[in-house]
Amino acid sequence: MSKLAQLREKRNAAAKKAHDLNNKYPADQRMPAAEAAQLDSFLAEVEAIDAEIAREQRIAQVAGENPEAQHDAALQAAYRGGVRDADESAALRAMLSGGLSALSAEQRSAMNARVNHDIRAAMSTTTGSEGGYTVATEFNKTLIQAMKAAFSVRSVASGIQTSTGAQMLFPTADSTQEEGEIVGQSAGAGSGDTGFGQASMDVYKYSSKSIALPFELIQDSMFNIEAYIQSLLQLRLGRIQNRHHTVGTGTAQPRGIVTASGAGKVGATGQTGTVTYDDLVDLEHSVDPYYRATAKWMMHDDSLKVLRKLKDGNGRPIFVPGYEQGNPGGAPDRLMGREIIINQHMPVMAANAKSILFGDFSKYLIRDVMDLTLFRMTDSKYTEKGQVGFLAFQRSGANMVDVGGAIKYYQNSAT
Template sequence: MSIQNLRERLGALKKDARNLLENKGSATWTKDEQTKFDELMDEAERVENQIEAAQRLMDEDAEDSFRDVKNKDKDKGKKVDPATAAFENYLRKMSNRLTPQEVEAIRNTMSTTTGSEGGYTVQPIVASTLIEALKDYGAMRRLAGRIVTTNGADLSYPSTDGTSEEGEIVAQNASASDADVSFGTVPLNTYKFSSKVVTVPIELLQDSNIDVVALVNGRLRERIGRIQNRLFTVGTGTSQPFGLTVASAVGKTGATGQTLTVTYDDLVDLQDSIDPAYQVDGLKWQFAQTVRRLVRKLKDTAGRPIWTPSYDEGLTASRPDSLLGNPVEINNHMPAPAANAKSISFGDHSKYIVRDAMEVTIFRFEDSAYLKKGQVGFLAWSRAGGNLLDTNGTKTYQHSAT
């Protein structure tokens, strides 16, 4: 079955489940209806896993046959940005093969701060594209707020909590009271992330049909994106960013015995742990697929599923599944259910701020260690950090200790 047929099958399954949920309304579900809904969602999860496997296979096939990428034909007639063209020359050509004009173009568009060591600071047009693409590899960047600084110096970001403050009634001719706003600081330091060395066969670099910029950037993006998403999620704050689950306050703790489970009442309590001041559009759930398998089958007191599946609306638009009325974001770096684990996050995740220092540096290695294998190496450094600036906006569910 083709991946398109699988997607159509997934959409049909979710549509049937959603219709079953909506048609039943507020009426209590029968045992057969509960079973039918669970079977639809189980089948949908199997199809989703099959789609992911098929996509991985397609990606690997594409990587093994880069000649299928006909950039010259695809981009014929398009004007190439000079900075991007210079960056491509830097990636594609050996240092001793660059013409004086190409060397000058590279130096004009890429900082030569580390040029004597074989590295250049990537020009903003390429660096910003790479960093924006990191959102594809992590829920945290998709949900978080973001600031950009010109350097990576340590930064203490101001924070304040006004949820408990209120005004007063003042009698005629009486003076208003003082109520100074209290400010705190949250560290928002950057850390240096390495892509590890990406090795590319010389033949691919020499083939003009290969999109070498997409090839190299894709590998850098995947590697840096994954480690950043993991640390933005579970980072300890010691020599690494403060992760969301570490910085967040606990909104609900499971009862004794719930080291691997969560109940309907727990999720309701977690929702209500968010102050009404934050109860606006934008509140979302965030958890891993292992938790999704648990909550998909939870029912309310009337026996109705609390999970509302979505389905594709047309060819391009889609909406996420929802839980108790709020959208769900899957982040497989969220902890799995375990004793004391914070496996579920709920709230306004834009209160978590990712800080990028916009100086992505890339090095090219063409010494004997690589050339004797017919390869050229590329290594990228990126500086970024993250922290939760407002602990009232996002809360977590923590499993019981025993």
């Protein structure tokens, strides 16, 4: 068992003790001093273990920030032995390794026989060995799932896939203040026209930047070229999209969830790097109860570090660490009883920073157009170096499609 796995098991045990003890008493009841001290010790133990985990993860992150290390990590993950590919995966591997001409007779026959299904639907070209091939459907689904797991906004937002990149306009209306009336016998009903607006869902073309592989690796039967390329695409496309999904300006890029949200609470003077328990209560109640039913918190990990030290009016911590085992399936970290989403593209606490989000994140919509497209390049730029190039494009957009204030932010004070 790795050191990181051991630390996580140790954290799970301490976090479950804290969780069980915290749930022993109702939220409006003060916990006895002895048990409150015991809870503090459990939380201190979790915090110390988290610091160790963070150091281990930081080591891996530092390696990941180096482009060469990213390639090394992807290469290590891509090597495999004795695993047979599914038909679609085998066809994809053949195309990636040698182009369309590398497909076997059976694979070519399957393409001709199943025009709009499987391989034919997944791979087509009109530009020869330097042209583009649409990635197999199953490969694309796996990639999107990987980005959802690794990048925060996709994991909680809603998503749609469209067959074209044409502009989409969503009608909007704020009906939160609308209500009916009582009318007398034979009296006329009053008028109450609703004001409608539009939210645009434009798409943008994202590039993975080119990936160059030496011939030797492509020819190596022990090298899983699909896994390698998928890993690099996950890192490159996922990171830039999550950044835009979080803080995108809406001009020549998607409008991010922070940009689209409304103000829920602004910190008092002096709170440039802090937040109080009362601020969080005000932020929570700035969101209409309709949206609070499924609401979550979203913040940078550095902001969570600040919140872990806060306690409510009964002296109980507002942060309760989650654990991975039991319950069944474990329990997520919770703040004031609600799930926390860690997003490393969220602004950290600083003057005027919109550092904490609260609300129903399903009202943020991500739109992907058709399938991700992968190009295999064998022109002189690569051939002279003994390489084959790969480049992926994905058309995607995102925007808030709600005007009722489903998500609000906490903003640190200016001074």
